[in-house]
Amino acid sequence: MAYDMTDEYESKTTWVTEMPEKSKEEKLGNLHDLVCDELVGRITSGEATSTDLNVARQMLKDNGITATPVVDTPLNALSNALPFPSSEGLSKAGEGQ
Numbered sequence: 001m002a003y004d005m006t007d008e009y010e011s012k013t014t015w016v017t018e019m020p021e022k023s024k025e026e027k028l029g030n031l032h033d034l035v036c037d038e039l040v041g042r043i044t045s046g047e048a049t050s051t052d053l054n055v056a057r058q059m060l061k062d063n064g065i066t067a068t069p070v071v072d073t074p075l076n077a078l079s080n081a082l083p084f085p086s087s088e089g090l091s092k093a094g095e096g097q
Contacts, residue, residue, distance in 0.1 A: 035059070 022030075039056045042048040048056075069076035 035055075036059070039048070039052060039059070042052050043056065067075050069079045
């Protein structure tokens with residue numbers, strides 16, 4: 001004897017059709033929040049890969065998030081640790097041309 005799925009299908013379809021339709025913006029907002037939460041979790045736990053960090057960097061850039069290094073902040077420490085010459089060093093290098 002075959003199993004009749006008509007009742008089960010109808011109840012699921014009714015439930016799905018009665019659910020309020022989320023707007024595209026709301027769905028994208030939820031996805032954005034989930035991605036942010038996942039990235040923050042990976043970074044704060046120390047499990048972030050270089051790819052995760054690059055995704056986080058690009059997400060910040062795409063959303064217009066910028067920062068200025070201020071004394072005694074992690075961003076200032078990072079900018080000081082990078083192997084680039086200071087503004088003064090660039091000026092001196094330009095004088096030799």
